[in-house]
Amino acid sequence: MKRQLIAAAIAAVVCTALGACQRSTPQDATTATPATSAPAATAEPAKPALTDLEQLAQRVVTQSAAVKEGEIVLITGRAHDAELLEDIAVNVRKVGGFPLIAYSSDRLAKRLFFDVPEKYDTQTDALGRKLADTVDVAIGVGNTMSEDLFEGADPKRMAARGKADEPVVQAFMKNVRNIELGNSLYPTPWRAERYGMSEDELARTFWNGVNVDYSELQARGEQVKAVLAAGNEMHITNPNGTDLKVSVKGRQVLASDGIVTAEDMKQGGAAASAYLPAGEVYATPVPGTAEGKVVHTRTFFRGKQIDNLTLTIAGGKVTEMTGSGPGYADLKAAYDAVEDPRKDLFGFVDLGINPNVKLPATSTVGNWVPAGTVTVGVGGNTWAGGDNSVPFDLTVYLPGSTVTLDGKPIIENGTLKI
Numbered sequence: 150m151k152r153q154l155i156a157a158a159i160a161a162v163v164c165t166a167l168g169a170c171q172r173s174t175p176q177d178a179t180t181a182t183p184a185t186s187a188p189a190a191t192a193e194p195a196k197p198a199l200t201d202l203e204q205l206a207q208r209v210v211t212q213s214a215a216v217k218e219g220e221i222v223l224i225t226g227r228a229h230d231a232e233l234l235e236d237i238a239v240n241v242r243k244v245g246g247f248p249l250i251a252y253s254s255d256r257l258a259k260r261l262f263f264d265v266p267e268k269y270d271t272q273t274d275a276l277g278r279k280l281a282d283t284v285d286v287a288i289g290v291g292n293t294m295s296e297d298l299f300e301g302a303d304p305k306r307m308a309a310r311g312k313a314d315e316p317v318v319q320a321f322m323k324n325v326r327n328i329e330l331g332n333s334l335y336p337t338p339w340r341a342e343r344y345g346m347s348e349d350e351l352a353r354t355f356w357n358g359v360n361v362d363y364s365e366l367q368a369r370g371e372q373v374k375a376v377l378a379a380g381n382e383m384h385i386t387n388p389n390g391t392d393l394k395v396s397v398k399g400r401q402v403l404a405s406d407g408i409v410t411a412e413d414m415k416q417g418g419a420a421a422s423a424y425l426p427a428g429e430v431y432a433t434p435v436p437g438t439a440e441g442k443v444v445h446t447r448t449f450f451r452g453k454q455i456d457n458l459t460l461t462i463a464g465g466k467v468t469e470m471t472g473s474g475p476g477y478a479d480l481k482a483a484y485d486a487v488e489d490p491r492k493d494l495f496g497f498v499d500l501g502i503n504p505n506v507k508l509p510a511t512s513t514v515g516n517w518v519p520a521g522t523v524t525v526g527v528g529g530n531t532w533a534g535g536d537n538s539v540p541f542d543l544t545v546y547l548p549g550s551t552v553t554l555d556g557k558p559i560i561e562n563g564t565l566k567i
Contacts, residue, residue, distance in 0.1 A: 205330075205359060206236035210244065212363065213423045214286050214328045215409045218245030221283060223325075225251045226290035237288055249284070259298055262306075270309040274317050281320035291331030296339055296452035304479075304486035311487070311540030319538050322531050323418055326409060332424040333516055334358060334506070343449070345511035358426025358506040358518060363407045366428055369502050370404035373430040373559075373567050377402045380554040383498060385441075385523060387550040393441035393462065393525065395498065397432045401534045404502075405429045419534040428503025428518035433535035437465035439495035443525055445545040447513050450476035450483075460527065460543070467493040467527055484541070491539035496530035498523070500552070502565065508548070515546025521565040523550040 210216050222241045226234045231252070238248035299307075321327065333340070336352040344351060381398040385391060403420055407427030413420045445458040453476030461469040470484070484492065501522030508519055517524055528542035552560040559567050 201356065202233045203236050206233060206240045208359075209237060209288060209328060209330060209425065210240040210246075212408050213425060213427075214288055214326060215414065216241055216244050216246045216286055220246045220285035222246050222248050222286040222288060223251065223280060223284040224248055224288050225253070227292055228252050228254055230290045230292055233290060246286075255295065255298060262299060262302060262310075267306060270306050271313050273313050277314065277317040278320060281317060281324050284325055286326045286328070287321065288328045288330065290335070291329050291333070292335045292337065296449060300451050304483045307483065308486040308488070308541075312489075315538055315540050318540065319531065322422075322538075326414065327422040328409075329422075329424045332358075332426055332518060334426055334518075339452075343512070343514045344516075345509045345513065354506060354508070355426065358428065358503055361407070361426070361428065361503055361505045363427070366503065367404075367406040367408055370406040370428075370430055373500060373502055373565075374402045374404055376554065376559060376567050377430065377432055377500075382438075382555055384553045384556075385498070385525065385547065385550055386552075387444070387523075387547045389446045389457075389547075390444045390459070391442060391545075391547055391550065393439065393443055395440070395495065396435040396438035397498065398435055400432045400435060402430065402432045403534050404431075419532055422532060424517070426503060426506060426518055428501055428506065428520070429499050430502055431497055431499040431533045433497050433530050433533050434465065434495055436494075439465045443545050443547075445547075448476075448546075449514070450480040452476075453479060455480060458543075458545070460545070462495055462527075465495050466490075467495075484543075487539070487541045489539050489541070491537050492528045492541045494527060494537055494539075496526045496528055496535060496537060496542065497533040498525050499533070500524075500560065500565070512548075515548045517546075519548075521548075521560050521563045523547040523552055523560060 214222070216222055222238075224234050224237050224241070234250050234252070238250055241248040334351070334355045336348050336355055338348055341348040341351040346354070377397060382394060382396050385393045385395075405422070405424045405427045407423060407425060409421055409423055439462045441462055443460045443462065446456070448455045448458055454474045455472050455476040456474040458472040458477070458480075459470070460467050470481070472480070499517060501516070501518045501524070502520050503518040504520045506516070506519045508516060515522060515524065524544060524546050526542055526544040528537065529539050530537045530542070549563040550560060551558065551562055559565070
């Protein structure tokens with residue numbers, strides 16, 4: 150589950166529930182929770198060379214965020230990423246922008262949920278709303294250091310906070326250019342373990358993905374966008390039992406290619422958002438057309454494993470959900486606590502196009518960007534250009550899938566054919 154954009158980083162700084170404006174992460178099965186971060190005892194991630202951070206900061210500011218003179222830029226992240234956040238701030242000033250760095254911590258994120266009285270759960274975050282009307286760009290480092298910081302949190306309280314801040318989330322999506330740096334690939338010990346890699350290997354994968362030739366990625370993105378925009382019915386199958394048909398005829402097709410162009414800024418909203426490492430093309434469905442079954446072979450919820458999470462979809466919405474493993478009961482409780490029928494609506498199809506990001510065959514979870522990857526989801530989809538802003542989503546990664554568009558293969562067994 151990924152995303153709903155940058156506010157996962159903003160959440161623990163501005164409020165506790167802005168995570169719904171960021172796509173959820175592969176291992177956190179729902180965004181109806183505050184942003185997570187690491188317990189103090191968790192080892193810090195390996196940091197790349199300072200020169201790499203400086204180059205990354207410059208690229209984020211000048212290309213991905215396209216910061217202009219006079220713009221106000223909110224920069225969010227954890228204290229252990231201070232050098233990168235400061236490099237971003239300096240590069241914002243170098244183009245005449247005005248940076249504001251907001252640091253968070255595990256202690257703060259956790260206390261803002263567990264130590265704040267329940268009676269305030271329904272308050273809409275006034276500061277977050279004002280920021281959404283003030284800043285032009287939000288850049289967040291998605292360095293989630295722990296999977297289980299909110300273990301034991303009351304699902305109903307989580308749902309209440311998500312509902313209260315839905316308008317704040319949408320204000321950020323509408324008014325602000327949102328850039329997430331991490332895209333579920335930022336090197337951390339727990340994430341490396343999920344991908345079946347060492348932390349150094351994951352760091353190399355991250356930097357390979359970030360340092361892709363953006364002009365080539367943009368050209369590939371435009372090519373894939375054109376194919377999807379001209380098509381009608383997508384049919385997705387996977388050896389794990391996934392078999393889904395959905396229409397994308399006439400729907401807006403967007404790409405996260407690492408560059409926010411003048412046209413992207415003109416469109417605004419989801420078109421002016423980016424996730425780094427970049428490399429995705431996505432579309433929302435024609436309402437009511439999704440039919441079939443989607444299977445997530447393995448995912449995690451707050452660090453607890455879920456096996457064979459299966460969604461039965463009819464008439465464009467989830468009609469049944471099953472699964473097993475120690476994390477399933479908690480996920481189901483979080484799902485049930487959201488008393489909003491929009492949580493069941495099929496939300497998006499996402500195709501990975503980045504040739505530089507490769508995960509080992511032993512990886513227990515998926516990611517958005519490797520070329521030929523397929524990701525689908527239900528619930529919130531404003532990050533993908535949709536209109537469903539419910540503060541809950543489930544995302545399913547389907548590596549090794551085959552996808553046909555009007556009967557013609559565009560992905561075969563995980564290989565992009567376009």
